[in-house]
Amino acid sequence: MxxxxxxxxxxxxxxxxxxxxxxxxxxxxxxxxxxxxxxxxxxxxxxxxxxxxxxxxxxxxxxxxxxxxxxxxxxxxxxxxxxxxxxxxxxxxxxxxxxxxxxxxxxxxxxxxxxxxxxxxxxxxxxxxxxxxxxxxxxxxxxxxxxxxxxxxxxxxxxxxxxxxxxxxxxxxxxWTVKFEESETRSEDFFLGNEKILKVSMMNAANKYYFADLPEMDAKALRLAYQDTDLFMLIILPNLNAGLKQLEKKLQTTSLEDITSQLTLHKVFVKLPKFKxxxxxxxxxxxxxxxxxxxxxxxxxxxxxxxxxxxxxxxxxxxxxxxxxxxxxxxxxxxxxxxxxxxSMPPPELEPKHFYADHPFYFTIYHANHGCLFVGNFNSPDISHxxxxxxxxxxxxxxxxx
Missing domain, CATH: 3.30.497.10 (Antithrombin, subunit I, domain 2)
Incomplete structure (x- = not known):
């Protein structure tokens, strides 16, 4: 019950x-x-x-x-x-x-x-x-x-x-269960949907993460785990720099479970901006x-x-x-x-994936059993939240x- x-x-x-x-x-x-x-x-x-x-x-x-x-x-x-x-x-x-x-x-x-x-x-x-x-x-x-x-x-x-x-x-x-090395953070380009480019402090890592290609959404997903908890951050990145609006429309009719069920363990090269x-x-x-x-x-x-x-x-x-x-x-x-x-058990070694969050993306922080705690997007490095x-x-x- x-x-x-x-x-x-x-x-x-x-x-x-x-x-x-x-x-x-x-x-x-x-x-x-x-x-x-x-x-x-x-x-x-x-x-x-x-x-x-x-x-x-x-x-x-x-x-x-x-x-x-x-x-x-x-x-x-x-x-x-x-x-x-x-x-x-x-x-x-x-x-x-x-x-x-x-x-x-x-x-x-x-x-x-x-x-x-x-x-x-x-x-x-x-x-x-x-x-x-x-x-x-x-x-x-x-x-x-x-x-x-x-x-x-x-x-x-x-x-x-x-x-x-x-x-x-x-x-x-x-x-993070797997932390980013501060020495790998550097100033890099962030591409806005209006073709403007801004500089951000970009974190870089190459580790094993749960990842999914989402062709039906023209996007990809990356899950980052937190220590000592069943909470995760899921980032969904449109394939196109200006693709966030279309992605968000599709997310309205796509459950969190539909996305997380597609995640599999891969070696992934990750770029993720530091932001407030x-x-x-x-x-x-x-x-x-x-x-x-x-x-x-x-x-x-x-x-x-x-x-x-x-x-x-x-x-x-x-x-x-x-x-x-x-x-x-x-x-x-x-x-x-x-x-x-x-x-679960890790799958066989697969080809490395790339997840470069250098343009606007959607994210959620969720519990493995109880669903999302926070949802949001990151459109521009100039705005805080x-x-x-x-x-x-x-x-x-x-x-x-x-």
Whole structure:
């Protein structure tokens, strides 16, 4: 049964990740992108626990988030199985938190699900003192992301109408199983899709890696392993310098498993740029394009959240992300905050392969059993990147008391 839950959850996360990334690319052409679909889906999953099963709000969330069930209990069990695995991961920190307006209480069942299934702690704070409340929330996120994610919530996003803030934070810092030699890193050309050429610090290696030619995608794939973990970085490189857009369209309909199942062990000559990248965006239009609309327009049904009967809705979703890739490994962080206010064996030796990531490419960091943690692309050496998501919910003013 546990294996079945895991398979359903992984498939659900894979579909959501592909759909979400596709929308993010459409809204951000030619930008470097990094995001954590798991962080976003987890925070939205906590929000879903407050919606009544079968309500229009629950149906929209279940569809847009690609949950494998329409029942809160089964959705929560899926998250519980995955989050429990990550608690035991030495190179990954993942934490959830619920901040609640002072003198307010969440419904008993909602609190039990978040505590038992999402490993979330609750803390009462005064949102009417916006700067102090924001400092408390931001300080918690920074402490869980090695200070890579800061200012997830601004003081002006909080007020006396704010009822609760749901936060998810992820930090991963992994060392390559096979590290790149710093002495082999040198300045080399990086070819942009618009025929411009920029200089980058290019890491070079010749080792055995899992590799695949992907002729149906006009691309090739390379997997880099991290020490002491079941996490990997998969890089998918279009064969053409200007091929990333076409590759990304094909990735929307290609599962992670379809690609990783084609990987075989080869000696590979690798070129990979060192890079840092940051990304930040308000995600409301992305969610709406994915069919999640009711939570923004005052018609949301979150009757399972609070003891009070105030109408809640979502006013903002902000996403931030960070990644750094170098000779030692990768450091990535992500955070999502929802502010809710009233309203095997090696094969025989094969011919060496070449994997020269000297033009724009796609990448994902994923768990062997639980699917992707982070997805992104690298379009240009000039852009940096950070991960963090924030959903800000405001109540209908006419239904709120001053």
């Amino acid at each position: 546990e294996s079945e839950f895991r398979n359903y959850f992984t498939k659900s996360l894979d579909i959501f990740s592909r759909n979400f990334y596709h929308q993010l690319v459409n809204f951000n052409p030619n930008r470097n992108i990094i995001c954590s679909p798991l962080s976003i889906q987890t925070c939205a999953g906590m929000l879903r626990m407050g919606a009544v099963d079968g309500s229009e709000t629950a149906i929209e969330l279940d569809g847009g988030l690609n949950f494998s069930s329409n029942y809160a209990k089964e959705i929560a069990n899926g998250f519980s199985n995955v989050l429990t695995t990550y608690v035991e991961c030495s190179v990954l920190t993942m934490a959830n938190k619920l901040y609640l307006m002072k003198d307010y209480k969440v419904r008993k069942r909602f609190n039990e699900i978040l505590t038992q299934k999402f490993h979330s702690e609750a803390e009462n704070i005064d949102f009417s003192i916006g700067s102090e409340a924001a400092n408390t929330i931001n300080g918690w996120v920074e402490s869980r992301t090695n200070k890579l994610i800061s200012n997830i919530v601004s003081s002006d996003a909080l007020s006396g109408n704010t009822r609760l803030v749901l936060v998810n934070a992820i930090h991963f810092k992994g060392e 990248a940051e990304f930040e965006q308000e995600l409301t239009p992305v969610f709406k394009e994915m069919g999640i609309k009711l939570i923004f327009n005052g018609q949301a049904e979150f009757g399972n959240m609070l003891d009070s009967n105030e109408r809640l809705d979502v006013s903002k979703i902000l996403h931030k992300a960070f990644i750094e890739v170098n000779e030692e490994g990768t450091e990535v962080a992500a955070a999502t905050a929802m502010v809710v206010a009233v309203r 950070v991960d963090n998501v924030r959903l800000v919910c405001q109540c209908k003013r006419e239904q709120c008391e001053d």
